[in-house]
Amino acid sequence: MPDNPVIRGLLGEVIVVAAAFAFAWFVHVILRRLAIRRQSIFLSRLTRVSHRAWIVTLVVVAMFVWTTRWFGLRGAAAEVIPHILLIATLISVAWLVLKVLFVAEDAAFQWLRVDVANNRRVRRIRTQVAVLRRFTTAVVVLVALAAILMTFDQLRTLGASILASAGVFGAVAGFAAHATLGNVFAGLQLAITDQLRYDDVVVVQDEWGRIEELTLTHVVLRLWDERRLVLPTTYFTTTPFQNWTRNEARVLGSVILHLAYNAPVAELRAEARRIIEASPLWDGREWVLQVVDSTPLTMVVRVLASAHDAPSSWDLRCEIREKLLTFLQTHYPWALPHPVPTVEEVLAGSDGRSPLATPPGTRSSPLHRRA
Template sequence: MDAERLLRAVVVVTAALLAAMVAGWLSALVVRRVGRRRYRRFMEQLSQACRRPWRAMLVVVALLVALPFTDLAGSAREMVHHALVIALIGASAWLAVRVLFVLEDAAFRRLPVDVADNRRYRRARTRIGMLRRLTAVTVTVLAVASILMTFAPLRTLGASLLASAGLAGVVAALAAHATLAHIFAGLQLAFTDELRLDDVVVVEGEWGRIEELRLTYVVVRLWDERRLVLPTTYFTTTPFQHWTRNDSRVLGASVLYLDHRMPVDALRAEAQRVVEASPLWDRRDWVLQVVDTTETAMVVRVLASADDAAKAYDLRCEIREKLIAYVREHHPEGLPQTRVAVVAPPEQP
């Protein structure tokens, strides 16, 4: 009799696994057929990302359906059923998170950042990424909570803990205070439009772009490809320079130290020629001014506008290089000089 039950269980489980395989094959076929007509790239990515969790969920569902036909009884059947329910919850959460990732990637493809005015796209990408992470965390927490609630002793324990929020609750709240502060700061940055992906900022004296905006930290890609990792609370409590808050266009400044004999009008004419000939200038603003003077030199500043910070930096370097070459070739007397007066000692009587 035991051998017959074992054989029956093996046959039922094998049939359930075969049914799950057939269902997985049919669902993949349907996805491919739909993908040929519309949303091909999205359906291919969805099929590739969700293949494993979908198959795992089909196998668990098939085993749950087949369990009553296996002749298992008593505690063995309850244990197997409990394990399958836990596996189903885990597979469902796995599938939901994968679907969220695919949807985010599809939304990102419709929001390019390699365009001239991408501020709206960057804001949308930042919020979508933050929502995906929040939803993924929520799904994970719900899955873990659902699994714990399948155990009767844990349900009683959870109720007693909720009913008695004493010293342990206060300690836990204090321990979680820093993490919660970072999380709320990350939400504030994303949904109040204070910070977006690819924004240009100056933090800790370093120029860079926002590469990642997480719930608890921000990654800034510096100009020399280093990464500066800062907590999200840094941007809500510490002043920093935001070069693309409302507009990506910026003014670049090139400063020259020249001798007082340098003719400013000639230098201004050359600066105009250099700026207007440069493809980096956005045809908006430029100006040359003597902004300061010292005992040995005058300080000349050239301001020129560009579409973004990267172009403004290159434009500053180009203006500086060409004006120095111009002064050296046409007005060498305008280069900084140090004057020394040699005074002969008075003749002795």
């Protein structure tokens, strides 16, 4: 062993770094083989994503411990080098923690699948995991930054003056970051209180779409025509909106038809039943056809049919509407509403008859007889 303490310290440093690197690599290989043997998605992704941060953290920690305890530095180097290694240790530890958080979120998303029939509980947990991971990421970064700043003596000596001006600084910072902090707390509120979740079907500003991304500051809504509507999280805590999948993924869709008063409701109900029961989009839960309202010229017929989710409900509604209109056009064309003629149009009819359509076998209206 050399007598020079510097050479002896450097040699020990190399040995410690090599040992730390070998140990970190050994743990990495063991975890990778264990992941393959148990077919663990979490361990597999952990070894693939965080192995660099793991190795760097162990090496930096070993260097810091050896330098501060056994290297025997003197003079300015005894203060500068351990300080640099301490800052590197804090950065590497924060890096490793962030990598583990990302891996944990990805593993949770792999386990919490949303491509199931009733995924309300899964979407709620996914939303909370994503929002809390972003929040903890911000906390880890802030704690690491604060710890790094506190390693400088100058900042510790200025602590009294910083505390004395904390009131003014806090007021200015709070006013400047009012909107941002409001969005952050709104994002936490949406996730914790389960008001909004990933893949929820909502209607916002007369736009229909699904929640594609939910962060601490904004919400991205994927609209039905593949556009994206980006809104701040405070919008959903201060403005009313429709959530079609608040309690369950199944949706009850409606089709509204305006028909003439002499439209055959019984035949229309039988045809609606045939269409709905033959459609693969119907979940077999419930359907109904009712006359729900009337206007001076038409009666309002509503068809309700349930579906597994919002996209299926939309397609089912379009199918019902299209086939019912085709049925009426083919068998009962006079049941569809017609434009109301004016008196001049009635009197000026080319064939001397009223343009008002009357079905076969029905009595003419008084207006028709006068014409």
